[in-house]
Amino acid sequence: MHLSTVIPQPSRVAPGAGVWRWRYRSHWSRGHLLRIATGASARLEPQAELLAGYLREENLAAAALVPGEEGDIVLTLSSAGPGPMPAALAEAGFEPEWHRIHVEPERIRVEAGAPAGIARAVQTLRQLLSGQRARLELPCGRIEDAPALGWRGLHLDVARHFRTAAEVRRYIDLAALHKLNLFHWHLTDDQGWRLPVEGYPRIEEIAAWREGTLVGHDCDRATSPIDGIPHGGCYTAEEIRETVAYAAARGVQVLPEVDVPGHVQALVTAYPEFGNTGRPPGVRTCWGISDTTLNLEPGTFAFLERVVETLAGLFPFRYLHFGGDEARTGEWAASERIQERKRELGLCEDREVQHHFTRELQRFAARHGRRMIGWDEIVEAGPLPEGAAVMYWRDSDSEEGLDVQALRAGAPVVLANCSRTYFDHYQKAGEGMDFEPLAICGNLPIEKVYAWEPLERYPAELQPGVLGAQAQAWTEYIPTRAHLDYMVYPRACALAQVLWTGPAREGWADFERRLESHLPRVDHLGVAYRPRLPLP
Incomplete structure (x- = not known):
């Protein structure tokens, strides 16, 4: 069934007898359409339209939805699957993703417990049919599949280098191709603010734009010039809604991030009264960590409440990300007004200022x-408010690291370990990585990504608190779409298999063969991935 090429590796495969075939026939022939049926379930129409779109665009097949249950491909919902998904994932907004694909000579039948499972099966069929044109065929057999981890994400920083809404949707589609089910949209930072907020027009006029960008590495900031080319952009509410709907049809949740109370230099440039x-x-033109932080004035929190209202109106996902990382305390320590507000609010230490932001944002x-x-800095700042979750990024060998502390406190944790999931790190080629494009630091070859066992650090009683994991694409040194492709793929292919197939996945040598067969698919989609050929 060519399943040796599907990424991620499916859970179970059973070959059958015969072949399913569909052949395009000229417009005057009866029955020339490739018919996709969803029975009586209107819930599956978005997934059926998605499959039909892929078949038209990538296979030149004349695909169309038809009523009833008689089709060349039939999509159905079923209750005959595994047990219920973990409550924490269901509360977050995820759906069951198990699915079965039955390839028979007469038709292909797909069943799942929810539309998200159908969306995963659509991507399996998309991969299996990749490269076929007009005349389609698959060997008969059965695929049964389900993920090892429920939260499988791919992050994109659009604050350092802006990507258009169309480019973001392409990024989401490639994530869906690999059965990743969450897109983390990092919308704000020192170098730009991309989220419109009603009543605050200077965000789009000022905070969304910087005067130029550092040339070279931030370590050489003292001698490196600023290019003087204005850079920026801000999405419209309609663009965001369209992108969220695009992701939803692919079974992908969208997690927005507004990073506060640090990483706010762009915002404070537009509204100095918040600083x-x-x-x-x-607006910051170089990289690194800014000293700029938000103050504790009522007007600042009124703005943050409007931000939360904006996010809740645009993004249906249960979680909203509010950063909380790398907030320096220098401005707070030096500000007499901050010290006065601390006394009014009953705060003693400067680090408690960050904890106050965490509490208020959870309340909003x-x-x-x-x-x-x-x-994970929000764990250091003070006791986590009820309902808050933690994204763990700073690796620790300590048995009582911030991740473990959060889990023991009952907070859900998402793994974003920088040593395994930061795709802005070098991929190693040549001494000193001098054959790689400029990157921030580090060394994360694909072999290291694939060797990761996300849950092995945690005792059995804490593992249910780990929702899943995700990759990060910070874009300080990733200015173009092609460069982004190069940094993310094929490492995202490896991580997708780690998170979907889990410890039962094949060894590295077998995965490497699977990847070799898979890369022509992403070639067809125009992905400028890092080549697997030996580099100097």
Whole structure:
């Protein structure tokens, strides 16, 4: 069934007898359409339309939806599957993803417990039919598949280098191809703010744009020039809604991130009254960590409440990400007004200022039926508010690291370990990585990604608290779409198999053969992935 080429590796495969075939016939012949039926379930129409679109665009097949249950490909919902999914994943908004594909001589039958499972099966069929044109065929057999981890994400930083809504949708589609089910949209940072907020027009006029970008590495900032080319952009609410709907048809959740109370230099440039110095610092043109932080004034929290309201209106996912990382305390320590507000609020230490932001953001989110998630610094700042989740990025060998502390406190954790999932790191070629494009630091070859066992660090009683894991694409040194492709693929292929197939996955040598057969598919989709041929 050519399943030696499907990524991620399916759970179970049973070959059958015979071949399913469909052949395009000229427009005057009866029955020339490739018919996709969904029975009586209107819930599956988005997935049926998705499959029909792939067949038309990638296989030149004249595909169309038909009523009833008589079709060349039949999609159905079924209750005859595995047990219920973990409650924490269901509460987050995920659906069961198990599915079965029955390839028979007369038709292909797909069944799943929810539309998300059908969406995963659509991507399997898309891969199996890749490269076939007009005349399609598959060997008969049965595929039964389900993921090892429920949260399988791919992150994109659009603040450092802006990507258009169309480019973001392409990024989501490639994630869906590999059965990744969450897109983490990092919308704000020191170098740009991409989320429109009603009533705050200077966000789009000022915070969304910087005067130029550092040339070279941030380590050489003292001697490296700024290119002087204005860079930026801000999405419209309609573009965001269209992107969320595009992702939903593919069974992909969208997690938005607005990073506060640090990483806010762009915002404070537009609205200095939210900062601690009263002066606009300028939208940041270099990288690294800014000293700029938000203040504790009521107007600042009124703005953040409007941000939460905006996010809740645009993104249906249960979690909203509010960063919380790398917030330096220098401005707070130096500000007499911050010290006065600390006394009014009953805060003692400067680090408690960040904890106050965490509590308030969770409170704002709860008003809209949502929960906040933040980077692991929110664990250090103080006790996690009820309902908050943690995204763990700073690796630790400690048996009581921040991830374990969060789990023991009952907080859900998503793994984003920088040593295994930061795709902005070098991929190693040549001494000193001097044959690779400029990157931030590190060394994360695909072999290291594939060798990761996400849950092995945790005792059995804590593992249910780990929702899953995701890859990060920070874009300080990734200015173009082609460069983004190069940094993300094929490492994302490896991570997809780690997260979907889990410990039962094949060894590296077998995966490498699977990947070799898979790369022509992403070639057909125009992905400028890093080549697997030996580099100097």
